[in-house]
Amino acid sequence: xTRGIYKRGNVYWLRYAGPDGKIVFxxxxxxxxxxxxGLLLKRKQTIKEGKxxxxxxxxxxxxxxxxxxxxxxxxxxxxxxxxxxxxxNQILTYFGNPLLRNFNTQVAEQYQTELMNKGLKPASxxxxxxxxxxxxxxxxxxxxxxxxxxxxxxxxxQLPENNKRLNYLTKDQCETLIDxxxxxxxxxxxxxxxxxxxxxxxxxxxxxxxxxxxxxxRLEITKNGxxxxxxxxxxxxxxxxxxxxxxxxxxxxxxxxxxxxFKEVKRSFKSAVQKAKLKDCHFHDLRHTYASLLVMDGVTxxxxxKLLGHKSMTMTMxxxxxxxxxxxxxxxxxxxxxxxxxxxxxxITSFQRPV
Numbered sequence: 001x002t003r004g005i006y007k008r009g010n011v012y013w014l015r016y017a018g019p020d021g022k023i024v025f026x027x028x029x030x031x032x033x034x035x036x037x038g039l040l041l042k043r044k045q046t047i048k049e050g051k052x053x054x055x056x057x058x059x060x061x062x063x064x065x066x067x068x069x070x071x072x073x074x075x076x077x078x079x080x081x082x083x084x085x086x087x088x089n090q091i092l093t094y095f096g097n098p099l100l101r102n103f104n105t106q107v108a109e110q111y112q113t114e115l116m117n118k119g120l121k122p123a124s125x126x127x128x129x130x131x132x133x134x135x136x137x138x139x140x141x142x143x144x145x146x147x148x149x150x151x152x153x154x155x156x157x158q159l160p161e162n163n164k165r166l167n168y169l170t171k172d173q174c175e176t177l178i179d180x181x182x183x184x185x186x187x188x189x190x191x192x193x194x195x196x197x198x199x200x201x202x203x204x205x206x207x208x209x210x211x212x213x214x215x216x217x218r219l220e221i222t223k224n225g226x227x228x229x230x231x232x233x234x235x236x237x238x239x240x241x242x243x244x245x246x247x248x249x250x251x252x253x254x255x256x257x258x259x260x261x262f263k264e265v266k267r268s269f270k271s272a273v274q275k276a277k278l279k280d281c282h283f284h285d286l287r288h289t290y291a292s293l294l295v296m297d298g299v300t301x302x303x304x305x306k307l308l309g310h311k312s313m314t315m316t317m318x319x320x321x322x323x324x325x326x327x328x329x330x331x332x333x334x335x336x337x338x339x340x341x342x343x344x345x346x347x348i349t350s351f352q353r354p355v
Contacts, residue, residue, distance in 0.1 A: 009141030012036035025147035100145040122159035168288040180275035196290030
């Protein structure tokens with residue numbers, strides 16, 4: 001690659017020093033390297049002659065222009081389109097419709113501060129800022145704004161997130177929660193506990209993804225954009241077998257009145273949690289439960305990583321909670337190995353070396 005030419009998306013960009021010594025970033029407007037190379041030579045020759053290069057004028061695109069194009073581009077490429085569209089609407093509501101070239105670090109950081117003042121968690125704030133950065137990245141690729149605008153937005157730092165909350169249920173708590181569920185919610189909760197699937201994956205599940213013959217649920221598009229196969233155990237198989245399969249409805253979980261899939265189960269799940277007298281229990285905790293129970297039963301972290309669909313071992317380790325009792329039992333195995341016994345009635349420890 002020639003120095004001063006780089007690629008952003010499919011378009012080649014130029015980087016050169018202007019007559020005043022300042023670095024200029026300019027789109028070649030072409031996906032062909034030779035076009036970019038020719039334009040760079042032309043710009044350098046013009047500057048060498050002491051003239052100002054006649055750069056291409058870029059229309060004054062607005063944030064609304066970018067949002068409209070970005071939402072259209074996002075369809076079919078991104079998961080959770082509805083959630084991202086909602087966040088884009090939040091961005092538009094706050095900023096209005098300014099010109100893209102007027103964005104800078106201070107403006108973006110003020111938006112970040114506003115979200116924090118509203119009480120949003122750091123993870124939610126980071127998602128909104130992340131979408132704003134992603135939109136400007138595409139804006140540069142689409143020649144809607146210059147490289148400098150993107151650089152200014154990228155200077156906004158992500159907030160530190162507290163990802164230590166990893167609550168999970170015991171076997172008895174799982175059974176209590178399932179018993180407390182309404183009829184439509186019960187199979188959904190059972191599936192979450194027995195597969196570790198995310199709520200969105202469960203609610204959008206269709207019957208053609210359920211392979212009873214081989215005992216798998218096949219997820220074609222996951223959060224990581226990769227395929228995933230999840231084994232179906234006997235309890236889940238029986239649960240799915242009891243669900244009425246309407247030929248005119250492809251979804252596994254749906255509203256029997258409308259035939260449409262459930263979009264949310266927040267209210268019914270919250271009611272079930274209250275009825276089961278569980279504290280601080282969220283639907284995503286069922287995914288934690290699935291992972292933790294498997295680890296405590298001896299499933300290895302690499303295997304769990306594949307079941308959960310993680311790309312990073314670090315992420316899987318967060319789900320691998322082990323209860324204090326389980327840890328104690330593991331350590332007590334050393335006592336058995338070395339022949340140590342403890343009488344709880346007399347509080348006497350005896351030691352006998354194994355033969």
